[in-house]
Amino acid sequence: MSGLQLIDITKRYGAVTAVDGISLDVDDGTFVCLLGPSGCGKTTLLRMIAGLEDPTAGEIRLQGDRINETPAHKRNLGMVFQSLALFPHLSIGENISYPLRIRGTNRADCEARVRELLDMVQLPGVENRAITQLSGGQRQRVAIARALAVSPQLFLLDEPLSALDAKLREAMQVELRQLQQRLGITTIVVTHDQREAMSMSDQIVVMSNGKVEQMATPIEAYKRPASPFVADFLGQANLIRVRGSEAGAAFSGGHIPGLALPDSGQALVSIRPEDIIVTADESGPVKAGIVFIREMGSTIEIHLDAGNERIIALAPPKSHCDLRVGSSVSLTLPPEACVVFGADGAS
Amino acid sequence: MRRSPPQRLADYLPIAFPAGMLGLFFVIPFGIMVAISVFKRVQGGFYEPSFTLANYARFLTPFFGEVLSFSLGLAALVSALCLLIGVPFTYMLTRLGRRAQVFWLIALLGVLSLSEVIIGFAWSTLLSRTAGLSNLFVWLGLMEKPEAWAPGLGAVLTGLVYQAFPYTVLVLYPAFSRLDPSLMEAARTLGCSPRRAFLNVVLPVMRKTLLATFIIVFIFALGAYLLPQILGRPQHWTLSVLVTDQAIYQSNMPFAAAMAVFLVIASLLLVGLSVLISGRKGIGEQ
Numbered sequence: 001m002s003g004l005q006l007i008d009i010t011k012r013y014g015a016v017t018a019v020d021g022i023s024l025d026v027d028d029g030t031f032v033c034l035l036g037p038s039g040c041g042k043t044t045l046l047r048m049i050a051g052l053e054d055p056t057a058g059e060i061r062l063q064g065d066r067i068n069e070t071p072a073h074k075r076n077l078g079m080v081f082q083s084l085a086l087f088p089h090l091s092i093g094e095n096i097s098y099p100l101r102i103r104g105t106n107r108a109d110c111e112a113r114v115r116e117l118l119d120m121v122q123l124p125g126v127e128n129r130a131i132t133q134l135s136g137g138q139r140q141r142v143a144i145a146r147a148l149a150v151s152p153q154l155f156l157l158d159e160p161l162s163a164l165d166a167k168l169r170e171a172m173q174v175e176l177r178q179l180q181q182r183l184g185i186t187t188i189v190v191t192h193d194q195r196e197a198m199s200m201s202d203q204i205v206v207m208s209n210g211k212v213e214q215m216a217t218p219i220e221a222y223k224r225p226a227s228p229f230v231a232d233f234l235g236q237a238n239l240i241r242v243r244g245s246e247a248g249a250a251f252s253g254g255h256i257p258g259l260a261l262p263d264s265g266q267a268l269v270s271i272r273p274e275d276i277i278v279t280a281d282e283s284g285p286v287k288a289g290i291v292f293i294r295e296m297g298s299t300i301e302i303h304l305d306a307g308n309e310r311i312i313a314l315a316p317p318k319s320h321c322d323l324r325v326g327s328s329v330s331l332t333l334p335p336e337a338c339v340v341f342g343a344d345g346a347s
Numbered sequence: 348m349r350r351s352p353p354q355r356l357a358d359y360l361p362i363a364f365p366a367g368m369l370g371l372f373f374v375i376p377f378g379i380m381v382a383i384s385v386f387k388r389v390q391g392g393f394y395e396p397s398f399t400l401a402n403y404a405r406f407l408t409p410f411f412g413e414v415l416s417f418s419l420g421l422a423a424l425v426s427a428l429c430l431l432i433g434v435p436f437t438y439m440l441t442r443l444g445r446r447a448q449v450f451w452l453i454a455l456l457g458v459l460s461l462s463e464v465i466i467g468f469a470w471s472t473l474l475s476r477t478a479g480l481s482n483l484f485v486w487l488g489l490m491e492k493p494e495a496w497a498p499g500l501g502a503v504l505t506g507l508v509y510q511a512f513p514y515t516v517l518v519l520y521p522a523f524s525r526l527d528p529s530l531m532e533a534a535r536t537l538g539c540s541p542r543r544a545f546l547n548v549v550l551p552v553m554r555k556t557l558l559a560t561f562i563i564v565f566i567f568a569l570g571a572y573l574l575p576q577i578l579g580r581p582q583h584w585t586l587s588v589l590v591t592d593q594a595i596y597q598s599n600m601p602f603a604a605a606m607a608v609f610l611v612i613a614s615l616l617l618v619g620l621s622v623l624i625s626g627r628k629g630i631g632e633q
Contacts, residue, residue, distance in 0.1 A: 052532050072535040073544075085533035089551040099537035150538065 252307025
């Protein structure tokens with residue numbers, strides 16, 4: 001087997017279970033994001049892969065070999081820490097060449113590799129500067145260069161971009177993804193930012209309470225969430241409790257004609273705001289009143305009350321310039337855009 | 348909080364009290380000591396104002412040189428031992444749980460509440476032949492027969508390290524508990540064994556704290572005059588013991604004052620030197 005396999009990994013701290021029986025297969029060369037709210041166990045999982053924590057139970061395999069007992073310094077991986085953990089007593093070049101010198105690389109080779117890595121992260125010629133002379137984004141690049149210095153088998157990043165401002169973070173997301181594609185290195189990133197996870201990764205692993213909710217490509221996880229938690233965590237979702245009716249499904253605000261429900265007749269339906277069609281007249285199957293409008297520039301976000309439900313819809317701004325808070329509209333919830341979960345939340 | 352420099356005389360008021368206390372209880376006595384060190388001793392126990400360097404001239408003897416170098420060497424050895432034990436101890440301590448940390452810190456503060464006399468006599472009993480630890484080792488079968496370890500250099504060192512150890516930990520603790528644990532983890536993921544990461548990353552990052560601790564313990568040990576007398580033989584007496592001896596038993600105040608002034612100058616020079624050395628490393632400095 002190639003790549004990284006996690007088999008039924010569990011981590012307990014006393015009575016607290018941080019990671020609860022997670023199994024994952026990560027193929028060589030893929031970019032995987034571990035995504036979840038804080039405290040969901042994603043960082044613990046990454047630290048176990050790195051060898052900084054020992055799993056309570058389960059097995060970690062790299063290229064088919066069990067590495068549970070391999071100490072961190074023999075796992076041949078590169079890790080970028082949330083605090084970056086650059087060594088303040090060393091210059092930039094010394095930081096980057098640190099893993100090389102540990103392995104006994106001679107001085108000339110170290111210098112050549114440092115130059116190569118600094119070119120790769122687009123920071124040429126800074127090797128003799130101190131860490132304190134760099135900006136946050138530049139330090140980020142140095143930390144990435146240091147982690148990649150020995151061409152590791154695995155590239156791990158723990159909330160790498162969380163300290164950067166929004167614009168720089170977007171730029172670094174693109175850069176990190178391009179770098180990963182160029183090197184073809186298996187990469188695992190921990191993040192709580194769903195936009196970051198969506199835009200960078202081949203595979204998203206959505207976690208909550210120490211368990212994997214869903215592992216899928218970003219688009220699949222977005223379009224076909226495996227649970228209401230995933231639907232809600234990845235972007236915005238309207239979660240509506242419905243019951244069966246002759247025409248399909250019904251809730252306090254109206255109908256969703258043509259929607260097939262499980263036999264129990266009870267279900268939770270998730271629909272994305274951009275899939276809801278808002279019409280100014282009252283011809284649609286759901287009657288709603290506008291309670292709030294948020295102009296977002298490229299779209300407008302409309303908050304509506306439909307029966308007992310609060311529904312959020314997104315629309316292109318031009319088509320709805322006549323909408324006002326308080327006006328009555330009607331909504332169409334296309335059944336093909338709805339994801340149906342059982343009444344208990346299971347799909 | 349105000350950030351602008353003080354403008355009027357009244358702005359200096361808050362520091363008037365500490366400045367006054369420092370002047371009254373430190374600068375003035377030190378001035379008196381410097382003055383006495385150039386006075387002339389009067390046979391029979393006192394001194395009269397004059398200006399003579401005769402007291403300082405007495406330093407130029409091999410005996411004085413020996414005592415001085417022994418004092419400095421002993422203080423350096425105590426500092427080194429304290430750091431050698433204290434650094435790993437404090438590093439481990441900051442990795443324990445909150446409750447365990449509080450327990451250890453309170454235990455160490457407890458040692459500080461012991462007077463030097465009690466520490467001295469306790470160790471002289473513990474290291475004695477008749478009632479000491481060696482009896483325990485004999486009982487355990489580790490030794491043939493009980494031995495006297497005090498008085499001796501080992502006993503002096505033990506006593507001084509015991510007394511200085513709490514200070515060492517208390518100075519190291521804040522810096523070590525602020526140390527980012529991911530520095531050590533980063534070193535490990537980069538291919539460093541934990542031991543090497545500690546030597547390679549933690550110690551260099553902490554070098555300023557280590558130096559500061561070394562200086563504090565060094566000066567503390569240089570001033571010790573009771574423990575060398577209780578736990579050591581005359582050849583283990585330090586300059587501070589001689590100062591006490593001259594001042595109290597020989598009633599030679601001017602010579603005692605001259606030695607004390609010399610001791611202050613010597614330690615200031617050493618501190619200045621070590622600050623100079625540590626300040627020379629350019630890279631990575633804030």
